[in-house]
Amino acid sequence: MVDSCFRCGAELGAPPALCASCGAVQPFRADLSLYAVAGLPETYDLDVQTLRTQVLALQKGLHPDRFANAEPAARRYSLEWSTRLNEALAILRDPLRRADYLLQRQGVDALGEQVKVADPELLMTQMIYRERLEDLVAARDLSGMEALRQEVDTAATGVVQRLRRLLGVLPCVEPEAAGAALRELQFLDKLLGEIDRREEHLQNA
Template structure:
């Protein structure tokens, strides 16, 4: 299922989330199962199925990593459930440093260091996301593989961010 077609949006990484939300509400209104209360069982089941597709499509397109994964899938690269890791050695070294920093913050309970690391994560994600936007516009196979690596990096960064949030929450308990 191409969710961009479902929402009548161009298949690009840069999505206007407000426009997506408006289209979502319109589609929900048109296909809501309550509108089919007096319809046949088959029509009711189709309405429920369509509503589920619309919900899944909205959740996929509104979240940047899931949106990027969907774009990759449309280009023939499925990384949603893969176990492949990033092969970029500089990124691997950076992630080791970040993990050490998280551990240090956890032990030292240094809120300022946590804030600094959060800013570092934010800047790194922004740079990767900007590059990803350009990479996903291509149909070249090697460029698309590079885009897949960028998505893997973003997925890793999301895990680091979650870990940092847990540490920050613990600092304020």
């Protein structure tokens, strides 16, 4: 299906936000994925710099200030597109949120509150990491905390690589494995944040 401008009928590019022929901002389409909004192919292995460049260019052309004197509909359309572009950038640039979004797109809610997964290996990993962190904090061992942070960061990078493989073909054919990887990445991300906070607290104490 080829999108056409509601005003002049010209064929629209991707995303179908602005008409290159007459300059009209197009009605926002709620059915578009965040990838389509950003004008990018739907893939987990996404180049974040390309995403950022693409979204910033689109935001510049669709900024509500450019349509301040336009008719109310055009102002509304530009605001809707701009809001959705902000959402696309925030979600798709983050490996955790991007994976969650792609799984949600195929009906897999791996991080939902109703998901009760007893993963003994992950639970043991969580316990070991947290005990190590508490010991380092108690000893005020900043160099040890930095080493732990690097170790956790390396582990998170490994999980992202696993997600690249699992989500390399969409829809994902191993949703349970992808969900498990996503939960592991969520834990590691939270742990990195906790390490940074505890490290900062010790430095300022």
